[in-house]
Amino acid sequence: MNEVDWNDLKLFFNVASQGGLAGAAAATGLSAPTIGRRMLALERTMGRTLFIRSQQGYRLAPDGEVLLLHVETLRKTVSDITRWHGDAFSLPIVSIGGDIWLGGFVASRSMELRGKSDGFRLCCKRLLPDEDLTFRHGMIGMFYEQPRSGNFAVRKSVNVAYGVYRAEEERWNRDLPWVSIGTEVAVSPAEKWVFRNHEQNIHSWTNAPEFLPKLITAGAGRGVLPLFLGDSLPGLIRDGEPIEELTHPVWLAVNDDDRKRPEVRLTLDRLADLLKRNAALFSGEDATAPRKPIALTAVPRS
Numbered sequence: 001m002n003e004v005d006w007n008d009l010k011l012f013f014n015v016a017s018q019g020g021l022a023g024a025a026a027a028t029g030l031s032a033p034t035i036g037r038r039m040l041a042l043e044r045t046m047g048r049t050l051f052i053r054s055q056q057g058y059r060l061a062p063d064g065e066v067l068l069l070h071v072e073t074l075r076k077t078v079s080d081i082t083r084w085h086g087d088a089f090s091l092p093i094v095s096i097g098g099d100i101w102l103g104g105f106v107a108s109r110s111m112e113l114r115g116k117s118d119g120f121r122l123c124c125k126r127l128l129p130d131e132d133l134t135f136r137h138g139m140i141g142m143f144y145e146q147p148r149s150g151n152f153a154v155r156k157s158v159n160v161a162y163g164v165y166r167a168e169e170e171r172w173n174r175d176l177p178w179v180s181i182g183t184e185v186a187v188s189p190a191e192k193w194v195f196r197n198h199e200q201n202i203h204s205w206t207n208a209p210e211f212l213p214k215l216i217t218a219g220a221g222r223g224v225l226p227l228f229l230g231d232s233l234p235g236l237i238r239d240g241e242p243i244e245e246l247t248h249p250v251w252l253a254v255n256d257d258d259r260k261r262p263e264v265r266l267t268l269d270r271l272a273d274l275l276k277r278n279a280a281l282f283s284g285e286d287a288t289a290p291r292k293p294i295a296l297t298a299v300p301r302s
Contacts, residue, residue: 137255
């Protein structure tokens with residue numbers, strides 16, 4: 001069966017609604033002979049007589065009346081899809097930015113920040129510690145230091161703690177080396193900690209921070225991760241206590257001109273609530289997933 005061209009169906013609708021070729025020509029800008037030829041071709045394609053032609057014009061044949069009902073349904077469906085598509089691009093955007101770890105946490109729980117019926121779009125972005133939000137409208141930033149300049153509304157949130165992790169299979173390995181994030185991309189104190197404290201024992205490193213947990217899990221060495229990430233990854237265990245000097249609060253910052261926008265305010269409140277509900281996870285004190293740090297001083301001698 002030959003496929004019917006939607007453009008021919010739209011032209012058929014014009015002929016049917018205008019009562020003939022002249023009216024359809026005025027509505028579409030096509031010539032009457034061209035429209036006549038295309039209607040004949042449509043009838044041949046469909047194998048049905050759609051019009052009863054006379055000097056008075058084009059009158060719908062019984063099959064034409066049935067087709068008109070179908071085309072009217074299609075037109076409504078296309079109109080609904082077009083309106084729905086257009087609405088998506090007219091919805092305001094709210095962006096949430098943070099480092100790769102905190103940003104990843106938010107992305108994994110994005111449905112708690114934007115419901116299916118909310119009238120805005122959500123964008124999760126990666127931000128550098130010194131990112132300037134002065135001209136970034138509709139952006140909620142998650143920073144590890146309180147912004148000192150700019151027209152921002154700032155809210156203090158949870159504390160994030162860090163620790164050293166190793167693969168569980170390497171639990172008793174006294175000589176396990178270190179893995180690090182490359183100095184060319186390390187920006188935060190946590191990302192620089194291994195290099196600053198164990199440079200001589202670094203055997204593996206990466207310039208893609210998202211690869212760091214994979215290297216540690218694979219047994220390449222010990223590395224520093226935020227506790228909310230390391231405690232959630234199977235196959236990893238803490239190597240000692242949290243590193244106190246790396247613990248810091250999360251600061252939520254939004255352009256002061258934006259904070260009164262309903263969608264920004266709503267998302268900011270939801271984000272603050274999400275982080276607060278997971279405060280124990282960020283501090284490493286989540287009672288639902290206790291992790292006892294290993295004590296290397298108790299490693300049995302081989």
